[in-house]
Amino acid sequence: MSHTSPSSYLIWAILSCMLGIFLVYHLYAFDKFKCLKWNNGPYSGAFKRIMTYSYLLSIPLIITYSVGFAIIKYKEGYVYLELEGVVPTPYQLWAPLSKSAIFPLTLCFTMAWALEMVTHLEELCFWLFLVNAQGGQQDWFHSYYFRTWIVGSCVAVLYMPLVTIFTRSNPLTNEAFTFLAGSLGSLSLTIWFMPILWTFPSFLHKLKSEGADNATVIRLTKFHELNTVRVLCRYLFTVPLLVLGVDGARPHQHINENPFWTDFLTFIAAVGCMISSGITLIIFFPRSVESEIAARDASRERKRLRSQGSAIEIRGTDFGTSMSISEPPASYSRFHDSLAVKTNYSLHDFSPESHEVSFNSEDKIAAMEREEYPLSELPHSSTIRPNRKRGDDVELGGIGSLTEANLSRHNVYSSVNLMVHSYTSPISASDSPFSVLVPKA
Incomplete structure (x- = not known):
């Protein structure tokens, strides 16, 4: 954090603000912000509300984190140190107000990352359910995939803030372990997405062979392509932060002390994070230009x-x-x-x-x-x-x-779940009357 240049956080701030602008534009074009209402439609259950508000809340938190640190970094500027030369001002030399803002801003980033993992875990479980469920299994809310999402989401929302809170005494250690904990969780979810991307072409071929209509195949093909690009961007986001986190947790830092590699990895992580979040917005709230x-x-x-x-x-x-x-x-x-x-x-x-x-x-x-x-x-x-x-x-x-x-x-027989034919987004399952947070026994 104190060893990165102000330009690295400026890139994060610019890209996050662009993502926020795109969020406002897309939601207005989607349904003029009607999706933000608490009772949006007759089947706005707890599941749909959690998925909608958790994702939409993560973007303002990322904007707060990046803009806040960009302001602090440019305000504190650079300093000349013997044997080091001109370097970004270490946090020990910051003004008291800037020091007091370190932990709240880091906690905002931690909460945004935890909510993002909730979103990614739900998509992972939902796609696994659609691909593996048979034709007679139609209830997503009573599947063990849904229960896995509930448990995993609770773990993500709890362990990420706790890591940041318990390591707040040293800002450098706090940042290193926050990056390490978040990147390990997100990277695990991203790796689990690879089997879905690998088997999805054969899944589409099965749909065609069973006589699925072209609209369904085209829609699922579009989601598959978007998911492929987004998974690649999530690697760009998680791997650089994992490298910085592992190096920062070691006694002797080699990468974090190198200005080039520190800024380079920070830039790559910013690009991957913002593109991935933008594609998630398109997948969660898919627009139909023809209908509009x-x-x-x-x-x-x-x-x-x-x-x-x-x-x-x-x-x-x-x-x-x-x-x-x-x-x-x-x-x-x-x-x-x-x-x-x-x-x-x-x-x-x-x-x-x-x-x-x-x-x-x-x-x-x-x-x-x-x-x-x-x-x-x-x-x-x-x-x-x-x-x-x-x-x-x-x-x-x-x-x-x-x-x-x-x-x-x-159809005479279908080996896939019927929800595939009406699939529009990962939160479209909440259009079912079973839209409750905890499934019935």
């Missing part, structure tokens, strides 16, 4: 229809009736929103500029219906979905395809 564009276009269309003051007159010449409305009904708006994205049908035919749409015969009406619902383009799995109540919300029904989870039930 469709929702945005539908919202703009509804606003355009509301802003039109002129009435739309629809006259049926064959029926001898005339109807005038000042605004399209809500059912019509929902009908258009669900179809405009998938078909060539447009509200242009009912635009208020024309003020009139004439139907000369029932054949024209049937032709329009065929254009709106081309039966040849409907998938074989199309079905009529009724309106369903989801907590306080109502899910509108309609005509569409079966969900991926229901499609998997039509």
